[in-house]
Amino acid sequence: MSPYDTLPPRAFWRSGVVAEVPESAEPIQVAEPLQAIQGLYLPKFAITKDTTIMTAGSCFAQHVHRNLYERDWAVLDFESPQHNFRRDVMTRFGYGMYSARYGNIYSARQMVQLLHEAYGFETPHAPVWQRPDGKYVDAQRPAIEPDGYDTPELVRDARAHHLRILRKTFESAELLIFTLGLTETWCHTATGTVYPTAPGVIATPTEPQEISYRNDGHRAIMADLRALNDFGKSRNPNFKLLLTVSPVPLTATASGAHVLPATTYSKSVLRAAAGEFVRAHDTVDYFPSFEIITNAATRGRFFEANQRSVTSRGVKAAMDMFFQAHGEEVDTHQPRISASLTGGMADEGDNAVQCEEVLLDAMNRSLT
Amino acid sequence: MKVLVLGTSHSASLRMSADWIKRAYPSLEVDYFSLPGIVHSRSLMIGSTFGPTPSDAYGCKMSQQWNGSLIVDLAPYAQIFHVGERFAMGAVTRLMADYDILEHEERSLRPVMSLSAARALIGSAVYDFVEARHDVFGDDRRITFMPAPYPLARSAKRGPGFENTMSRLNKRHTAADWSQIYEHAMGTSLADFGYRFIAQPMHTRQGIFATQDIFARPKSSVADVGDKVDNRHTNANYGQEIFAAYAQSQLGLAPLEMASAPQS
Known part of the structure; x- marks a missing residue:
């Protein structure tokens, strides 16, 4: 039983917005490509193709990671197979989405908690939750193993390895691109441990009543950003942070409000905190993907029919702005092509010259 | 029974053991059609024939050189042993x-x-x-693949x-x-x-x-x-071993002549 199960329709985007405005689901035909707004992003510091980048955050950060990867920028990922496996299968298991296999990290608090855990400064409460089918999940990344784990020990074992790789990733990164997604979170009241999902959504802890809903305000977000930046600086004096705010509305709110004002509250607080924090730090910048996607001039055309998911055109507009601002030509690049797109044929095949020789040998033999 | 050995350069080991296959399996009429892996992977079926496309000059040259023909017609074959993917x-x-x-x-x-x-x-x-x-x-149930x-x-x-x-x-x-x-x-x-x-x-x-x-190509x-x-790539002895495995498992045939002892 999830806390969202009993909420009224107005608490959900689909029922509270899409169903209320049926024509919003109709795709709008766009004749001309939408141009990025000039001057929207004026970087504080240079980011180059060789800057080692760690990506993390709410789900829009996946687009950032993928675009950096496809353009062959130095985006880190020590945990995913580097061998052109099928994108959809990789994603199903949490690979290739971010710089490590931590899944969506919706808040700066969760990111700080993760880093503190990786370095032994914090031990999250109730790390293993159980699904209705009896399988176990990692409470901090419950979706990365769709089949679940057979035992709690396997969860802990997998997490220990993940944290080891995370440390390596973090220490290799010159820049963390972090996408702020939510202010609403689920928290173990006594210890302050936060979780990316509510009890009952995917799995449930042993004592679900100890987990409560929390909706952070500006001050809390500022404190978390400070903690994140301070921790980065403590590990690497040259650490830089690029913040973004996810333009993706809330799927659901447990605040009691309609999902629209709940979304506005969440994004406003995050945006305000990011803005204030960026102003105060030379090594922290803000990339306005939120504004690119949501500004009124786009008339919602950068959202899919569900008025929530960002279209590929929207992602391209945002990422083109990022790459242009950092001196990259945006229309000439050839994205890395997955082997699956070529029918799995791309392979480290046999030496062509040897192939010729060996068959000539065989021909000669069969002719003699 | 007509059998086609079809494949990449790895099917060469079977070609090299063609004489033994003929003696060991007299009931089989075995033909061979081989292309280098890169050509094989981009070749196509047109009707019942398989081979490099006419625009693939290198592939056509190789096919002519190795097979004596540009393409092979699969229609006459009861079974196809596809080797080397x-x-x-x-x-x-x-x-x-x-x-x-x-x-x-x-x-x-x-x-x-x-x-x-x-x-x-x-x-x-x-x-x-x-x-x-x-x-x-x-869809072709005649085909058996061996990598x-x-x-x-x-x-x-x-x-x-x-x-x-x-x-x-x-x-x-x-x-x-x-x-x-x-x-x-x-x-x-x-x-x-x-x-x-x-x-x-x-x-x-x-x-x-x-x-x-012991299955290395000579020299x-x-x-x-x-x-x-x-x-x-492998030698004729390897070709004998894999053809025997194929014939036993797929055709229910044992060789009438033992495979040659591999030369170490």
């Missing part, structure tokens, strides 16, 4: 060499991957490969022809588990498209992911050819 071997073996399986006892400093994820990634890579072959050959042989055991030695990935993989205690996952993926993916599958016979292997050196070692060492 790699089944995403490069990507899959690197994955197997680079990762530990969470549920396995063996632990190293490699990243850990769950068995479920490994099966899904390998399974999808192999499936995509087979699907691409199905796009070419279509390219694993590199020779001597390729574990550093120097020309060194197979880093295979060498690392073959040393792993979990090699047999990985092999089971990979070969199971090949078998099930091929079965999904109505094809049959034979794994490289175990008695031709050294360990799990290597082929015994292909470092001592013979220096940097041009060939640790991937």
Whole structure:
């Protein structure tokens, strides 16, 4: 039983917005490509193709990671197979989405908690939750193993390895691109441990009543950003942070409000905190993907029919702005092509010259 | 019964054993059609014929040179033994060499991957490969696939022809588990498209992911050819072994003449 199960329709985007405005689901035909707004992003510091980048955050950060990867920028990922496996299968298991296999990290608090855990400064409460089918999940990344784990020990074992790789990733990164997604979170009241999902959504802890809903305000977000930046600086004096705010509305709110004002509250607080924090730090910048996607001039055309998911055109507009601002030509690049797109044929095949020789040998033999 | 041996350069070992096959299986009429892997992978079926497209000048030249014809008509054949595809071997073996399986006892400093994820990634890579072959050959229950042989055991030695990935993989205690996952993926993916599958016979292997050196092509070692060492292609003895495995498992035929003893 999830806390969202009993909420009224107005608490959900689909029922509270899409169903209320049926024509919003109709795709709008766009004749001309939408141009990025000039001057929207004026970087504080240079980011180059060789800057080692760690990506993390709410789900829009996946687009950032993928675009950096496809353009062959130095985006880190020590945990995913580097061998052109099928994108959809990789994603199903949490690979290739971010710089490590931590899944969506919706808040700066969760990111700080993760880093503190990786370095032994914090031990999250109730790390293993159980699904209705009896399988176990990692409470901090419950979706990365769709089949679940057979035992709690396997969860802990997998997490220990993940944290080891995370440390390596973090220490290799010159820049963390972090996408702020939510202010609403689920928290173990006594210890302050936060979780990316509510009890009952995917799995449930042993004592679900100890987990409560929390909706952070500006001050809390500022404190978390400070903690994140301070921790980065403590590990690497040259650490830089690029913040973004996810333009993706809330799927659901447990605040009691309609999902629209709940979304506005969440994004406003995050945006305000990011803005204030960026102003105060030379090594922290803000990339306005939120504004690119949501500004009124786009008339919602950068959202899919569900008025929530960002279209590929929207992602391209945002990422083109990022790459242009950092001196990259945006229309000439050839994205890395997955082997699956070529029918799995791309392979480290046999030496062509040897192939010729060996068959000539065989021909000669069969002719003699 | 007419049988076609079709494949990449790895089918050369069968061509080289053609005389033995003729003597050992007198009831079979076996023909051969081979193309280098790169040409084979881009060749197409047109009607009942298979071969390089007319625009593939290199492929046409090679086919003419090796087969005496540009294309082969598959229609007359009762069975087809398809040899030498790699089944995403490069990507899959690197994955197997680079990762530990969470549920396995063996632990190293490699990243850990769950068995479920490994099966899904390998399974999808192999499936995509087979699907691409199905796009070419279509539904054809006559076809039995045997993959390219694993590199020779001597390729574990550093120097020309060194197979880093295979060498690392073959040393792993979990090699047999990985092999089971990979070969199971090949078998099930091929079965999904109505094809049959034979794994490289175990008695031709050294360990799990290597082929015994006795099956090396003649004069292909470092001592013979220096940097041009060939640790991937095999000899006529190997051709005899795999044809015997094919005939036994798919046609129910035993050879009338024993296979030649491999020359070490």
